[in-house]
Amino acid sequence: MKVLVILVACVAASLAYPIPDPFQWDESFRYDKLDEQHKKLFTGIADVQSNPADGAAISHLEDLFYKHFRFEEKMMEEVGYANLPAHKRMHTDFESEIKDIHTPVQGYQIFFMKDWLVNHIKGIDFQYKGKLSS
Numbered sequence: 826m827k828v829l830v831i832l833v834a835c836v837a838a839s840l841a842y843p844i845p846d847p848f849q850w851d852e853s854f855r856y857d858k859l860d861e862q863h864k865k866l867f868t869g870i871a872d873v874q875s876n877p878a879d880g881a882a883i884s885h886l887e888d889l890f891y892k893h894f895r896f897e898e899k900m901m902e903e904v905g906y907a908n909l910p911a912h913k914r915m916h917t918d919f920e921s922e923i924k925d926i927h928t929p930v931q932g933y934q935i936f937f938m939k940d941w942l943v944n945h946i947k948g949i950d951f952q953y954k955g956k957l958s959s
């Protein structure tokens with residue numbers, strides 16, 4: 826069932842923004858305050874793709890996402906961002922999905938993470954671009 830949910834989410838999300846190939850951050854993702862963290866997330870996913878059997882790679886990626894999400898949520902809290910509860914839910918939903926990803930990481934799971942990140946940055950995070958504190 827979870828695989829089906831991921832596949833449906835992948836298909837729906839993939840209708841939005843294209844996934845860079847090779848998978849790396851580029852200027853179209855520019856967000857200033859969050860760019861360095863976003864670059865690490867791109868690299869982290871690419872590392873998991875290169876090393877699907879490496880448990881350390883997926884653990885490291887989970888940690889990067891955790892730290893990034895808490896940082897971003899704190900910034901949103903500081904400016905009283907109205908959509909914070911819904912945004913937090915998107916983060917925690919994604920975190921619960923990637924917690925279930927174990928080695929060897931499958932191709933559809935790599936696709937899911939790439940697609941989620943690209944569409945989350947461009948489709949969701951960009952909605953509050955310029956509204957966060959430094």
Ligand SMILES: [Fe+2]
Nearest residue numbers: 897912945950
């Ligand atoms: Fe976000």
